[in-house]
Amino acid sequence: MQVDDVDRRILRQMLAAPDAARAELAERAGVTAASLWRRIERLREGGVIRGEEAVIDWRALGWAVEVSLRFTLEKAHPRAFDEFLEAARAVPEVIEIQTFLGLTDVRLNVIARDMAHYQEIYRARILTLPHIAEMDALMLISTLKDSEALPL
The missing domain is CATH 3.30.70.920 (Lrp/AsnC effector binding domain/regulation of amino acid metabolism (RAM) domain)
Structure with a gap:
C-alpha cells in the first residue's frame, strides 16, 4: 500500500494523541474531518492500521x-x-x-x-x-x- 506524507502526518498524530477525538486529529494533521475518515479507512483496509486498543498499565x-x-x-x-x-x-x-x-x-x-x-x-x-x-x-x-x- 502506498502511504503519502498526509497519511504519515495522520499516523504521527494518532500515535502522539491516541485518545484525541477525530475532529482534533483532523485539525492536528491539517486535513478535513471527512478526509481524515477516508484516509484512516484506507489505511485500515490496506493493513497499515490493524486496530485501536486500550493500553492498560x-x-x-x-x-x-x-x-x-x-x-x-x-x-x-x-x-x-x-x-x-x-x-x-x-x-x-x-x-x-x-x-x-x-x-x-x-x-x-x-x-x-x-x-x-x-x-x-x-x-x-x-x-x-x-x-x-x-x-x-x-x-x-x-x-x-x-x-x-x-x-x-
Whole structure:
C-alpha cells in the first residue's frame, strides 16, 4: 500500500494523541474531518492500521514483577516447538511470547504480583512447560524506553 506524507502526518498524530477525538486529529494533521475518515479507512483496509486498543498499565493494577524467560527447546521431538507454544499460551501471566533464530528459541515475558507469586507461577506453570532443554531468566529492573512509535 502506498502511504503519502498526509497519511504519515495522520499516523504521527494518532500515535502522539491516541485518545484525541477525530475532529482534533483532523485539525492536528491539517486535513478535513471527512478526509481524515477516508484516509484512516484506507489505511485500515490496506493493513497499515490493524486496530485501536486500550493500553492498560498492568503495574497500576498491582502486578509489580516482570521476568523475561529465554528458552532453548529440545529438538528431538518433532512437535516440541508447537507443544511448548500451546502450553505457554495457556499461562495467564505470560503477557508476551516471541520466537527467535539462534541460541534462544522462545522468549516469554511473565508478570506477577510479587516475588512469592512469581515463585508460585515459576514452579507450577513455567517449569512444567514441555520440551525445555535450557532456560535463562532476566528480571526487569527498569524500563528506559517503551514506545511503539514509528519514525514516520
